[in-house]
Amino acid sequence: xxxxxxxxxxxxxxxxxxRARLLDLSVALLEADYxxxxxxxxxKQKSQKHFLPWSAVQSFEPEDCQIQVENLKASKPLxxxxxxxxxxxxxxxxxxxxxxxxxxxxxxxxxxxxxxxDERLExxxxxxxxxSMIRRLSGGRYGRMSRSSRYDWKYVEFxxxxxxxVRNGEGYHLRISRLPAGEIARLTDMLPYLHAAELITLxxxxxxxxALQALSPERQLQVFEELKEDQALALLxxxxxxxxxxLLGRLPTKLMRSYLEKLPEKQSERVxxxxxxxxxxxxxxxxxxxxxxxxxxxxxKALESLRESLKEPAFVFIIYIVDNDKSRRLRGLLxxxxxxxxxxxxxxxxxxxxxLTTLDPLSPAVEGAYRVIDSHVAALPVINKEGRLLGIxxxxxxxxxxxxxxxxxxxxxxxx
Amino acid sequence: MRKKSTPEGLEPVDALExxxxxxxxxxxxxxxxxxxxxxxxxxxxLRRPPGGVLRWLAILGPGLIATSAGNDAGGIATYSQAGxxxxxxxxxxxxxxxxxxxxxxxxxxxxxxxTGRGLLDLIRERFGIGWALFAVAVILVANGGVTxxxxxxxxxxxxxxxxxxxxxxxxxxxxxxxxxxxxxxAKVEKIFLGMTLVFFAYPVAAILAKPNxxxxxxxxxxxxxxADPAYILIVVGLLxxxxxxxxxxxxxxxxxxxGVARRHYGPEKVDAYVxxxxxxxxxxxxxIATAATLYVVGHRDIETAAxxxxxxxxxxxxxxxxxxxxxLLGATLLxxxxxxxxxxxxxxxxxxVPKGVNxxxxxxxxxxxxxxxxxxxxxxxxxxxxxPVIQLLVGVQVLNGILLPIILVFIxxxxxxxxxxxxxxxxxxxNVLAIGTLVLITSAVLVMLGSQLLGLFGG
Numbered sequence: 001x002x003x004x005x006x007x008x009x010x011x012x013x014x015x016x017x018x019r020a021r022l023l024d025l026s027v028a029l030l031e032a033d034y035x036x037x038x039x040x041x042x043x044k045q046k047s048q049k050h051f052l053p054w055s056a057v058q059s060f061e062p063e064d065c066q067i068q069v070e071n072l073k074a075s076k077p078l079x080x081x082x083x084x085x086x087x088x089x090x091x092x093x094x095x096x097x098x099x100x101x102x103x104x105x106x107x108x109x110x111x112x113x114x115x116x117x118d119e120r121l122e123x124x125x126x127x128x129x130x131x132s133m134i135r136r137l138s139g140g141r142y143g144r145m146s147r148s149s150r151y152d153w154k155y156v157e158f159x160x161x162x163x164x165x166v167r168n169g170e171g172y173h174l175r176i177s178r179l180p181a182g183e184i185a186r187l188t189d190m191l192p193y194l195h196a197a198e199l200i201t202l203x204x205x206x207x208x209x210x211a212l213q214a215l216s217p218e219r220q221l222q223v224f225e226e227l228k229e230d231q232a233l234a235l236l237x238x239x240x241x242x243x244x245x246x247l248l249g250r251l252p253t254k255l256m257r258s259y260l261e262k263l264p265e266k267q268s269e270r271v272x273x274x275x276x277x278x279x280x281x282x283x284x285x286x287x288x289x290x291x292x293x294x295x296x297x298x299x300x301k302a303l304e305s306l307r308e309s310l311k312e313p314a315f316v317f318i319i320y321i322v323d324n325d326k327s328r329r330l331r332g333l334l335x336x337x338x339x340x341x342x343x344x345x346x347x348x349x350x351x352x353x354x355x356l357t358t359l360d361p362l363s364p365a366v367e368g369a370y371r372v373i374d375s376h377v378a379a380l381p382v383i384n385k386e387g388r389l390l391g392i393x394x395x396x397x398x399x400x401x402x403x404x405x406x407x408x409x410x411x412x413x414x415x416x
Numbered sequence: 417m418r419k420k421s422t423p424e425g426l427e428p429v430d431a432l433e434x435x436x437x438x439x440x441x442x443x444x445x446x447x448x449x450x451x452x453x454x455x456x457x458x459x460x461x462l463r464r465p466p467g468g469v470l471r472w473l474a475i476l477g478p479g480l481i482a483t484s485a486g487n488d489a490g491g492i493a494t495y496s497q498a499g500x501x502x503x504x505x506x507x508x509x510x511x512x513x514x515x516x517x518x519x520x521x522x523x524x525x526x527x528x529x530x531t532g533r534g535l536l537d538l539i540r541e542r543f544g545i546g547w548a549l550f551a552v553a554v555i556l557v558a559n560g561g562v563t564x565x566x567x568x569x570x571x572x573x574x575x576x577x578x579x580x581x582x583x584x585x586x587x588x589x590x591x592x593x594x595x596x597x598x599x600x601x602a603k604v605e606k607i608f609l610g611m612t613l614v615f616f617a618y619p620v621a622a623i624l625a626k627p628n629x630x631x632x633x634x635x636x637x638x639x640x641x642x643a644d645p646a647y648i649l650i651v652v653g654l655l656x657x658x659x660x661x662x663x664x665x666x667x668x669x670x671x672x673x674x675g676v677a678r679r680h681y682g683p684e685k686v687d688a689y690v691x692x693x694x695x696x697x698x699x700x701x702x703x704i705a706t707a708a709t710l711y712v713v714g715h716r717d718i719e720t721a722a723x724x725x726x727x728x729x730x731x732x733x734x735x736x737x738x739x740x741x742x743x744l745l746g747a748t749l750l751x752x753x754x755x756x757x758x759x760x761x762x763x764x765x766x767x768x769v770p771k772g773v774n775x776x777x778x779x780x781x782x783x784x785x786x787x788x789x790x791x792x793x794x795x796x797x798x799x800x801x802x803x804p805v806i807q808l809l810v811g812v813q814v815l816n817g818i819l820l821p822i823i824l825v826f827i828x829x830x831x832x833x834x835x836x837x838x839x840x841x842x843x844x845x846x847n848v849l850a851i852g853t854l855v856l857i858t859s860a861v862l863v864m865l866g867s868q869l870l871g872l873f874g875g
Binding site: 093094096097105106108110113128133136137161190192193195217218219221222226227245249250253256260261265268272275276277278279283284330331334354355356357358385387412 | 423424426428429430439447448450452453458459460461462500532533537540541544545546548549562579672677679766767768769
């Protein structure tokens, strides 16, 4: 095991007796959990940075700090394009923001641990401790090696602070996408917005949407505007319509319109429907991604038709019973549990609960929110004058409405 | 809660059908009519920031508050001292400084918007840990010094109100620490800010004191240069208190906090400029008010806060001292809380350790320790018996002036790094102004250091 701060003091020699001091190392992040060192960067003739591939190394003795290569003259001058997607340990990774996934925090690497493995030198861990800072400052002379501040590189994600990097196909571990979306969102809260946007760009769409939904509205907008159009559209399509409406409603009119035009018709219509209602009304906090069924269906038929609609993200805990799909007049409601435990030949109208407490879309949002919270149910339906089911206000949206501002983004969203 | 005329939830929904539900729409806001997919839709739910006057208030507010809070104990002492010692002679410095201040503030705002990161963050990333530690040391000295001066200010203000500083300073420190750590600071902040409104009396005082406007104009437009070490010292003090390193860090991080994105950077420019001009107008009026009341009667050296309060007598008469004390207390409590907080934030950021007052102590050790240590050390230093209050306050500003060029060099280097700032990179004109400012400030500092050394050896 060797520290990068110590390696930087090493000299490179060749058979002809040439000498140079090692400046930096490049690694191929894309390749593996522990990225291999791909080239040596050193100064030649005082000012010009040159590089040699790691394959040119004949022997490497970490103890004596000696790197023996075939011929130093075979090196090429370092240009921006000469390393491809490889990343420089000293220039790029040291001091930059990295995510320490084991501790769910963002930090900065003071030093890096490398290890030789099968003829290769690999990046094994990032060191964030105080001792490593001393080691850096003293050029590797002082500072104990401490294991407690060392983080396995496998669980470290290096961010470049530029969403463009992801689109250029730079290397990432992507282990972060295994975390729950809420935790990813809290992690991005600790990051500058460009890093946050990079992270969201990096995630698979389904996870990215959940993480984006869990961000504060301001952060959401900042991150969203850094996305390219195709990804932005993909995320908007998957997003809960109420959150999509809040987000689109904050965009400049021209941009909002272009997204509404390009979204799949169903999602676009849902969003537009929600955008009819001002922010401080019940309509402004409701979602219209609900499951409703016709009252004259049998339980068996109902379960069959649910199979399709349950594939999409929607509020599934309560199923709303309407007279027909066109007028969508609300007749009653049914919990998923009741539906699953009823006999297949029973009609929905026989088992539904016809006693409804409903909300008016134009009444004040706070009032509606308290009614949802006080009624201790997962959601209350919102209907218009004609009794048509417009949507629901979930307890999550209700809590978010009445919670103190700094709690809002932390209030969990479980039902939507 | 809304009363329904129908027994909702008590009868099956069918039974209610006949009576339609009462639906009294409340005052409907006008929305936006848009044509989407060939259908004309009316959208009322657009979450738009307020327009018109409100929009500008929202944009200008934070900057104005930040800069007027910048007129803290050290600022008041330095401007008052400048006015008392040299009359209107130094106003020209303030005019040049207004331009420099505006340019620097705008650069910091732009750097914040373009990168979403704080100043120390960027220094760490671009120049490595060595330079970051150096910058942290500079910031700690500069901000630590100003924090001491705030606690000295708290002591001085309370002594004007008849409370011993040996009670007032520890009490102030405990109150600030408690409010920030236990989260009710945001509410109290407004009270502190409200107290500083007293200082809006300065422009009025400057006019009511009937200064010789010819003299004022001469001071403003005809630069005078003197080889007097005291004069040069005050000039550097003015530099240090106007373009404080702390204000720049604050400006940049406030943009980051507000979530200004690089795509929408623009109105903040106006905020930075207006803030700079406004705050310097306040400073100039302090100089004029003091010059017109103290300088003209030959009271050439301000030694206590009570002396400085005399400048407000044209407006407030006999209550000038009390009102001045209230204003000073508000300003110093405000800055005494914000400074250690901003410093702890910036330093934690540079070292990549968890930060924020919402953390528990175990997770935010570095952050809380720094915050607490700054307050404790500052309060203890402020209690040293027999401190020459005004000299100390001015001295801290001079120290800030000396450290300022270091921070400015970092800012100029960072804002010109295209990899970081992209399209928001400095323009040529910006660079000319910024580098001009840098040269001006550096030479002033060098001249001052030289003259002090000469004084030391020659005297």
